[in-house]
Amino acid sequence: MEKLKLLIFDLDGVITSETKYWNTSRLTVWELICGEQYLGISDYFGESREVETRLVEIGDRIIPSSFIYELKSRAVNSNWDLTFFVVCLHLVAIFNEFQKSADNRFYEILNKPLSLPAKFQELGKLLSNFEYTDEISNNLIKQFWQETTSLRGTAVVEYVGSFSKKMLGFAIPGCEGKGELWQLCYQNFQDWYEGKKGYQLPDDETVVEVNKIDAALKLLRDSGRFNLAIATGRPRNEVIEPMTALGLLKYFDSQRIVTYDEVLEAESILSATNHPTNQQIKLGKPHPFVLFKAVYPEEKVEKLVAENFQLTNGEEVAYIGDAGSDVVAAKKARCFSLGVLTGFAGGKSREMLTGLGCDLVLDSILDLPQLLGVGKS
Numbered sequence: 001m002e003k004l005k006l007l008i009f010d011l012d013g014v015i016t017s018e019t020k021y022w023n024t025s026r027l028t029v030w031e032l033i034c035g036e037q038y039l040g041i042s043d044y045f046g047e048s049r050e051v052e053t054r055l056v057e058i059g060d061r062i063i064p065s066s067f068i069y070e071l072k073s074r075a076v077n078s079n080w081d082l083t084f085f086v087v088c089l090h091l092v093a094i095f096n097e098f099q100k101s102a103d104n105r106f107y108e109i110l111n112k113p114l115s116l117p118a119k120f121q122e123l124g125k126l127l128s129n130f131e132y133t134d135e136i137s138n139n140l141i142k143q144f145w146q147e148t149t150s151l152r153g154t155a156v157v158e159y160v161g162s163f164s165k166k167m168l169g170f171a172i173p174g175c176e177g178k179g180e181l182w183q184l185c186y187q188n189f190q191d192w193y194e195g196k197k198g199y200q201l202p203d204d205e206t207v208v209e210v211n212k213i214d215a216a217l218k219l220l221r222d223s224g225r226f227n228l229a230i231a232t233g234r235p236r237n238e239v240i241e242p243m244t245a246l247g248l249l250k251y252f253d254s255q256r257i258v259t260y261d262e263v264l265e266a267e268s269i270l271s272a273t274n275h276p277t278n279q280q281i282k283l284g285k286p287h288p289f290v291l292f293k294a295v296y297p298e299e300k301v302e303k304l305v306a307e308n309f310q311l312t313n314g315e316e317v318a319y320i321g322d323a324g325s326d327v328v329a330a331k332k333a334r335c336f337s338l339g340v341l342t343g344f345a346g347g348k349s350r351e352m353l354t355g356l357g358c359d360l361v362l363d364s365i366l367d368l369p370q371l372l373g374v375g376k377s
Helices: 021-032 053-063 065-073 079-101 107-110 116-127 135-149 154-168 179-194 211-220 237-245 260-271 276-280 289-295 324-333 346-355 365-371
Strands: 006-009 226-233 315-323 337-338 360-362
Touching: 006 289, 021 053, 021 079, 021 135, 021 179, 065 079, 065 324, 065 346, 079 116, 079 135, 079 154, 107 116, 116 179, 135 154, 154 365, 211 226, 211 365, 226 289, 260 289, 289 315, 289 324, 324 337, 324 346, 337 346, 346 360, 360 365
Parallel strands: 006 226, 006 315, 315 337, 337 360
Antiparallel strands: none
């Protein structure tokens, strides 16, 4: 790694904690399954009347830590996808259970020309006489993990529709990747995250003490050997604002901060072309687009996503991440993959990262200066 010149950092699990995102996912899932504006199965995850205590009371029932690990090990790292997966699989379980009553009215409701929230409300009335709980989903979710063991990234997301069709005999309308249900999950997630639901989640924290991260980044930048970049699935405003507040943004090359905004912009450019492959491509991790964009910020999107595109200086680039999608993206980009253990999954992290081909696993980014010969943080 003596040739390294560009260090690209993921944020969540590397610098910032994902706790706020996971809790946002939990509140969003509860709202769509239990909230009276949607399905309204109020005690599906257990009794919880107040949002202020919901995460403590039933948070780990809504989204268990094991569920997050399973997704991360399949290189799915988007918390919007996490929310979508949980909602979809519980819907499949609920509809599968309801089918046993030999009542097909739910199928008719799903195919009505209504908005998804309106469909959810009608379905909620239909389900009001049944006392379903999350226990009905246990075996179904286990089966989903068994059937997706070898899948990675987008392929896992796309399998949800096929899985629902297999279990129910039909695919739930809007349950395809980035479909109407995904968009509903996304919008409600953002509203919870931004405090628009009448409840403010605690602000972003760092994975280790911020002063120690500051010292490590300062050593790396001031060595004169490295340029620091960011490649994350966060929207741009959720990068700039918290990183500025933490006093860390100043260490990164402003031209090499690649976020979900750049992914959406690139996908929009491609969808405007006539080539069918371009219209279907998804550029979020584990696709290496965010890394290519960080290395070549001025390059055209069409060139960065070309099938034969690769880094000409991969030995000079390292991507520091905590999740499976980070490792897979780095491997596809043919640059160094440096893993850190400050993300999720506890003792399983090292095994997951090395199993996917991570070149080196560190305890945290605080180990980087010494590893790269620029002193101790």
